[in-house]
């Protein structure tokens with residue numbers, strides 16, 4: 001099978017590429033503009049086994065069309081996107097252009113070139129503010145409260161409509177909750193992640209907590225402690241990137257059965273910001289300073305998955321549903337960058 005992975009040099013995409021290289025015999029091609037992904041990640045992945053890498057931006061419509069027409073992929077896993085909620089509040093059009101417009105073109109080129117399987121990375125941000133603090137099912141209403149979530153929701157709808165129009169074109173939409181942790185690679189008995197999260201600027205909680213613990217930052221801002229949650233800080237469902245990546249491998253098998261659907265990807269478990277801070281302190285035994293600051297624009301109080309659909313429908317069995325392992329792998333990775 002020939003698979004194209006857009007955004008394969010990025011944090012989540014690279015973990016899926018790694019698993020495809022290690023666990024499958026697929027012919028893998030990564031397409032990435034290297035705006036947030038990086039070449040060092042590609043070089044690391046090339047040590048696992050050979051694959052093709054093309055540096056190209058999805059906004060190059062003609063080149064994308066020509067490339068897909070020539071290569072005739074069987075499947076596409078589409079990660080390439082911007083993903084910072086706060087940035088999307090300040091610059092919404094950047095998000096709609098890249099995440100929605102470029103995705104629409106990719107879908108059209110995919111269908112025209114005979115691609116039958118499409119896996120799309122969407123986000124829990126499509127749900128918006130859930131009124132009560134309950135685990136979210138895929139059937140819940142979608143009401144994004146930031147352009148990032150809306151840009152992904154629009155792409156979901158476009159993908160669904162395209163599939164209705166071209167019934168051979170099947171999709172899996174994954175709505176990710178808070179992806180975290182790093183490559184669970186062991187050298188002898190030591191956890192030594194080869195790839196991991198490396199955004200610039202970094203906005204995500206766990207890498208920021210770990211950077212603070214390592215003295216790379218002075219203190220950790222906690223964005224608000226007056227939310228309607230038990231300790232007042234926001235609650236999220238933190239899923240290990242290895243488990244999340246593995247669901248994409250299962251999705252390829254699911255698509256072989258000529259079906260399409262939407263699945264949440266999380267552990268169905270929530271932790272508050274304050275609990276994450278304490279977990280990192282416990283795991284790495286380093287104390288550091290935190291301070292409560294104003295809420296961050298676009299943040300919702302509670303985002304936790306109900307993952308029963310993906311668990312019962314696919315053969316997906318999470319292996320790293322363990323906050324300690326998430327923090328430990330993030331920490332070991334952070335030490336290397």
Ligand code: UFG
Nearest residue numbers: 123124125177178203204205208221222223234273299303
């Ligand atoms: N937070 C802090 N301090 C920080 C950074 C984050 O208190 O320095 C808080 C945030 O306010 C939020 C929580 O930690 O309450 C998690 O924030 P992240 O930035 O790590 O993640 P988000 O929940 O904002 O967003 C992430 C992805 C989105 C996805 C969402 C789904 O970036 O793409 O998870 O839950 F939509």
